[in-house]
Amino acid sequence: MTIIAGVFSVMAVICYMLCFKLATERVEVPQNNTKFNFGDLMKSLVTNRSLIGIITAAILLLLVMLTMQGMNAYLFPNFYGNVAAQSVAALAGSLVMLVVCAPLATKLSAKYGKKELAIGSCLFGAVVYLICWVLKPENPYTYVVFYMVANIGVGFFNMVIWAMITDVIDDAEVKNGVREDGTIYSVYSFARKIGQALSSGMIGALLSVIGYSAATAFNPEVVNGIFNMTCIIPAIGFVGIALVLMFLYPLSKNRVEANVLELKKRRGEI
Template structure:
């Protein structure tokens, strides 16, 4: 709703340029804030916890915990990959807020890109991710999909489409590649937990999830400022927002920055994350034998 609807109402044309309207954004932000509060209240009042989790009274050994996490290559690999993915994804979304109105002058295309990306996730990634990851492996699927996304953005940079909806096509294709990794990444966390249990003999679901979630928050914080840094690098200011050199720089950065991010994801998965299809299947078999015994 936010990604599709906001661009249609938040921009206005001033002296022939498409610019973001402060008053309109204030109203839109207020509306979505009220909706967010209502959704939280509904979630709180309509959800009931049915599974009782017994209290864990085991003494926490901080030193052993930190040593275990620091030497857990699979956890470090998935954290590095997730942070790189966030850099790519949030840069895609952040630069979209500039390439569509400033370079293409079409906030409608920005709305279409969000709709197309979401539809592609639901219609392509969601139904195919399980089948492909089962056949080829989650690590293997994620590497291939991120490489495809990087190639798509490089092709977009080379083709340099002047029609905004051709850019939307490239954007959507890259979103599909990203979507496969986004779909299976939480299942990969389960693989990381299994791997740690095989090595340590202890299942540390909560600890590993907590560390991973914290690392994602760090990645989100870093990514939130990255778009501003990239815009500063190309000389973007309020006065130069529609200068030809600056808008051209916006287009180039909207292609190259996500491409670099996706390459980083693939490299992290290839060289750091060790849980390929064979290794995951071995861990599953080992844990099944232990639990059965």
């Protein structure tokens, strides 16, 4: 296993080097000789409402995705007594991403806006989970259908979120007159790492709240608590994402289009 891991690591390094050497940069960015000032950088980031909004929404997205995936490991064996259905759910969730979200994300975001698409899909996911919680399906494969449909809420936002970072970069350039791709991408990526670290213990915390342990794993109140947490926490997370995008993240479709137009004027493209 160690040898195989080493071989793949070397292949990864080779691929990265080939990507670097063979890539052709077609977009020329004017050289910025401004002296780096850490204080100005932090002030710019802290006051960047669009960046703060997308970071907050991304962290909530990670928490929702972790809960949806992680709680299934307890829901199917403990509540439904059917481990096989867990694999079906994982496959169904991936198929929704591939068949529904990936082909439609670009078209829908172009028509309605990335922010608007993300808000709509997240509210849709919340409604699906609330309906599932109220109906409390007894058949595990009926729950799989709810899980598959709810993945649309995660899928569309997960598809467009990296394009939304580009909108954040454009917005910062319009305001500050400086293109800060690397800085904004790195801050966003670092914030996601923090979110992943925070979310790693979330499943354990949720199970502790409902009194889960090896001895109580199949107690009626515990298995019911597992089902409730599996539905309610993602629904709350979906609503939280929608609220953040509505009231904190300012880059609506009209705002994004206005920023693109302004930058084209500054670059003499129109």
